Amino acid sequence: MDALLLTFILGIIVCIVIYANKEKNRSSIPYVTYQHWPILGHLIPFLRDRTKFLIECKKIYGHCFRIRLINQDFILILSPADWAAVIRNSSFYFPVDLHSKRLFNIQSRILGSFKAIKIQRNILISLDHPDFNDEGHRQYVQYLKNHNGLQPLINEFVRHLHQQMLDEKMKLEKTNKTSEWISTGLLELSYRLIFESSTVVLFGEVDPKSLEKDFHLFDDNFHYFSSGFPQWVYSLFFSKETRARQRLLNVWSTTEVPLRESEFIQARRQLFEQNSDWMSLRDRGGNQTGLFWGSLGNTIPALFWCLFYILRDENAVNTIQQEIDANLPYSSLDQWTLEQLNACVYLESTINEMLRLIGAPLMTRVCDRDTQIILQDGRSFTVKPTETVAYFAPTTHLDETVFPQANQFIFDRFLNKNPNLFPGYMPFGGGKSMCPGRFFAKNEIKICLALFLRYMDYKFIDKDIIPKQKAQRVGFGVAPPDIDVAIMYRYKR
Numbered sequence: 001m002d003a004l005l006l007t008f009i010l011g012i013i014v015c016i017v018i019y020a021n022k023e024k025n026r027s028s029i030p031y032v033t034y035q036h037w038p039i040l041g042h043l044i045p046f047l048r049d050r051t052k053f054l055i056e057c058k059k060i061y062g063h064c065f066r067i068r069l070i071n072q073d074f075i076l077i078l079s080p081a082d083w084a085a086v087i088r089n090s091s092f093y094f095p096v097d098l099h100s101k102r103l104f105n106i107q108s109r110i111l112g113s114f115k116a117i118k119i120q121r122n123i124l125i126s127l128d129h130p131d132f133n134d135e136g137h138r139q140y141v142q143y144l145k146n147h148n149g150l151q152p153l154i155n156e157f158v159r160h161l162h163q164q165m166l167d168e169k170m171k172l173e174k175t176n177k178t179s180e181w182i183s184t185g186l187l188e189l190s191y192r193l194i195f196e197s198s199t200v201v202l203f204g205e206v207d208p209k210s211l212e213k214d215f216h217l218f219d220d221n222f223h224y225f226s227s228g229f230p231q232w233v234y235s236l237f238f239s240k241e242t243r244a245r246q247r248l249l250n251v252w253s254t255t256e257v258p259l260r261e262s263e264f265i266q267a268r269r270q271l272f273e274q275n276s277d278w279m280s281l282r283d284r285g286g287n288q289t290g291l292f293w294g295s296l297g298n299t300i301p302a303l304f305w306c307l308f309y310i311l312r313d314e315n316a317v318n319t320i321q322q323e324i325d326a327n328l329p330y331s332s333l334d335q336w337t338l339e340q341l342n343a344c345v346y347l348e349s350t351i352n353e354m355l356r357l358i359g360a361p362l363m364t365r366v367c368d369r370d371t372q373i374i375l376q377d378g379r380s381f382t383v384k385p386t387e388t389v390a391y392f393a394p395t396t397h398l399d400e401t402v403f404p405q406a407n408q409f410i411f412d413r414f415l416n417k418n419p420n421l422f423p424g425y426m427p428f429g430g431g432k433s434m435c436p437g438r439f440f441a442k443n444e445i446k447i448c449l450a451l452f453l454r455y456m457d458y459k460f461i462d463k464d465i466i467p468k469q470k471a472q473r474v475g476f477g478v479a480p481p482d483i484d485v486a487i488m489y490r491y492k493r
Helices: 002-027 043-061 080-087 096-104 130-144 147-174 186-203 208-220 231-237 239-253 263-274 281-294 299-311 314-327 338-342 345-358 438-455
Strands: 064-069 072-077 117-120 123-126 182-185 359-367 371-374 380-383 388-392 456-460 476-478 486-491
Touching: 043 064, 043 388, 072 080, 080 359, 080 371, 080 388, 096 281, 130 147, 130 263, 147 186, 147 263, 147 338, 147 438, 147 486, 182 186, 186 208, 186 263, 186 281, 186 299, 186 438, 186 486, 208 239, 208 281, 231 239, 239 281, 263 281, 299 314, 299 345, 299 438, 299 476, 314 345, 314 438, 338 438, 345 359, 345 438, 438 456
Parallel strands: 072 388
Antiparallel strands: 064 072, 117 123, 182 486, 359 388, 359 476, 371 380, 456 486
8 A cells, every 4th residue: 555655656757747847848938818618729819810919928928938729739939030930940841741731721832842741650751743843943943033034924914914914904995985984993903914914924725704703712711621620511611612612622623724824824734644653633623723722812811902002192102103113114014124024113113012011921840850040039848749830910010119100101211122121021931841833923913013013093082981900801912901902094195
């Protein structure tokens, strides 16, 4: 009996010591008690307004703390320097395999070039296909970043969008309505300016109109697919959205090759075919659907916010108008060069400022082994396998010590300044998971803004309406507005 009692006491002591050491390890990383709910953890304030919640947590708990969303803990590391050290650490990886499966029903890969690992019975199993991943990454660089690959896409986008505007103007002229104001929503207009031209330029002679309804259904509820709910939840509550996604997958799963497909998409198609032994036709469709959404899902709301902020600022409109008149010639619309677009420094600053104010990626990395993190302030802690660390860009983007008047849109804030030199400026994410299409997207927005200001008059129906970001989409890049903004436009004579 005495032996059993002694063993029991010793067991308790051991447990206390282990727990104490664990807590000591984590004591430097406080657990957030602010707005904590039983069972749900911090889910409610996180879903309600994650920007406000995480900024408040930063004020109370500092740059590093833990939150819980139902049954999963997240370690928030909100110092740019500390986060930079994390993404350079090989112990952390972006769970691309998980996200691609949730979002696009892909069993293999969506973007390539990332470390993909799954845990099976506590054993880490690599899912990497290095040759495929390296080639996929090379294609993004060659066609969406390098001058020789990007310039043809830009030329085609200008040509197609300009023709689209001319076609609309001609229809109005035939009915003698050229001088009449056309009522629309600013977000609706942004869709019209980008959706068709971007789709045709990348994917060739497909029918954008046949894709638009399904894109809307899927895009409006994109954030729910990332949550990883059980399949029955999607079948019960998101059946229309799930079917819309499947129809998009079916479109891009076909072996038929559209005419005038871009060299970038042709190269991707060839890469998929070369790896058909492990990449199914369905997964190829999922990859293309991912690229299709990626080319539009953030670019369209980004154009909306640029238009919204610029058109409300007469000084910005006049300054940018003079700039595009000086640098982008009327006589050769389909020959605008990247050098000419880069010379539009106010346009560049405007887009960078919009991305600072609205761009809100929540970057996550998963740990694959016991890893010690040493923060800049000297604190240290150990991250365990499968634990998730995260960085939320708006906590820096809206920091007055980094960006004075942080909540104000100042269109020339980044004039002739490299935004990447500002600590924590990461609207496109960071590390290897940084958006590979950011150069193409920014130039699309520049072109849309330039052509709109050049050819259209406009006026707001109610200038006092100030939309907010759609709360559920914050964290996925550029969130669309929670309401559209009514405007009127007409073509200039």
